[in-house]
Amino acid sequence: MESVQSNTPALQEQDPRPGLMVDRSFWGMTVTQFLGAFNDNLYKQLMLLLAVPVALAAANAGGGAGESSGDIQGWASLVFSLPFVLFSGFAGYLSDRYSKRPIIVLCKVAEIVIMLLGLLAFYFYGMFGTAGTWIVLFLMGVQSSFFGPGKYGILPELFRAKDLPRANAIILMTTFLAIIFGTVLAGTLKDVLAGEDGDLTNLWMGLVVCFVIAMLGTCSSLFIRRVPAAQPGMPFSIDSVAVSKDIYAVLKQDRVLLKALLVSSVFWLVSGIAVPTINRLGLELLQVNATSTSLLTASIGFGIILGALVASALCRKGWGDTAVSIGLWGICGSLIALGFWTQGDQHALGFTGSIIALVVMGIFAAIFSIPIQVFLQERPPLAVKGRMIATMNQANFVGIMISGPLYQVFEAIAGAFGWPICSVFLMMAVLVLPLAALYRLKSKQPT
Known part of the structure; x- marks a missing residue:
């Protein structure tokens, strides 16, 4: 098996690949990822907002915190994340067996088809109801599960090792700009096209935007x-649909890599609980409209953009391991701040305070996640990078998949005790606290 450290200083000096800022592949990859993330988050946030109409109605009617809300956001998250668990292993096999570039292009072509189906699902909403929109949500998860291994696995193949932290930071920053724009636009589309009466028959107009964006993303992928x-000669085997024998061997040998993979999965589990909780915070507890609620959710993205700059600088200075611990403690503190409420079930921070806390949480999330992501990209041997990225996707989306039902459990606990929905943030802090206290990334430690 190849050594886990495949890049030497001498080889890096002789690397013929172009510098990052003059590499058209970098800009093609950045734009492609930006447009794909925009579409994913617009549609997903729209589905999450549509999953809480009863909660909003209860809040507007003065319903108590302990009443049943009918919130099914957790199940929407489960539908989107399930394909990652089912198909990421096979997607990783394909990304190592074949060139990653045509896989990326084909995934973007598939996105065009799926966005067209989404447009039709909303256009014929009166005929098919929610079934069509949920099927499209599942198909988006399938497309993203095949796109992910190629998208992340190709970065070490396209760029020099010394450019990877900067490339990851820029791509992460632009991705979260896309998340911000897509998430906020979803709320605006719901407010403008559905209106106060919640008539969904005009929402198909918003999907026209997604269809055009998918076509532009396909062009940029070229x-x-x-x-x-x-x-290129790797045969298919049954273990290719899950964790392959090669990946299992790497993880068994490299416990530092295994721990980083597990911690990343828990981080995404917490992230998966955060989004529906923020939506309920805005719609129910703060009683703002869908646009303002989506702005709350997007605040994390603003923070991640700022945090990406800090994380990139820390990685370049060799302080990535320390940054991981700082990020975990910051996330934990932000969750605790968001979890408090006053008498009368009023949120302690209010709308403006919540935005500030969510921005701070996003900063610390980037400080944590970028060093982990760079480590998971660089550490595996070249021959298994695609499958390792796929395994990382699987692990992360196992976390996100679990986050859906776990959110429903946390929401039920809050309702049973008569606590407002912001109490779920405190439950999330309980999940993060052990990681902050006990986990330390030791990327430079011999395996």
């Missing part, structure tokens, strides 16, 4: 240069 397959 600027990514082709890279050779990592393992």
Whole structure:
């Protein structure tokens, strides 16, 4: 098996690949990821907002915190994340067996088809109801599960090792700009096209935007240069649909890599609980409209953009391991701040205070996640990078998949005790606290 440290200083000096800022593949990859993240988050946030109409009605009618809300956001998260668990292993096999560039392009073509189906699902909403929109949500998860291993696995193949932290930071920043725009636009579309009466028949107009964005993303993917397959002769085996024997061997040998993978999964579990909780915070507890609620959710993205700059600088200075711990403690503190309420079930921070706390949480989330992401990209041997990225996707989306039912459990606990929905943030802090106290990334430690 190849050494986990495959790049030496001498090889890096002789690396013929172009610098990051003059590499059209970098800009092609950045734009492609931006447009894909925009579509994913617009549609997903729209589905989450549509999953809480009863909660909003109860709040507007003066319903108590302990009443049943009918909130099914957790199940929407489960539908979107399930394909990642089912298909990421096979997607990782494909990304190592074949060149990652054509896989990326084909995934973008599939996005065009899925966005067209989404448009039709809303246009014929009166005929098919929610069934069509949920099927499209599942298909979006399938498309993203095949796009992910190629998207992240190709970065070390396209760019020099010294450019990876900067490339990850820029792509992460632009991705979260896309998340912000997509999330906020989803709330605006719901307010403008559905109106106060919740008539969904006009929402198909918003999906026209998604269809055009998917076509533009397909065009930008053509600027990514082709890279050779990592393992062109690799045969298919049944373990390719889950964790392959090669990946299992790498993780068994490299416990530092295994721990980082597990911690990343828990982080995404907490992230998966955060979004529906924030939506309920805005719609129910703060009683703002869908646009303002989506602005709350997008505040995390603003924070991540700021935090990405800090994380990139820390990684370049060799302080990535310390940054992971700082990020975990910051996330934990932000969750605790968001979890408090006053008498009369009023949120302690209010709308403006919540935005500030969510921005701060996003900053610390980036400080945590970028060093982990760079480590998970660089550490595995070249021959298994695609499958390792797929395994990382699987682990992360196992966390996100679990977050759906777990959110429903936390929401039920809050309702049973008569606590407002912001109490779920305190429950999330309980999940993060052990990681902050006990986990330390030791990327430079010999395995």
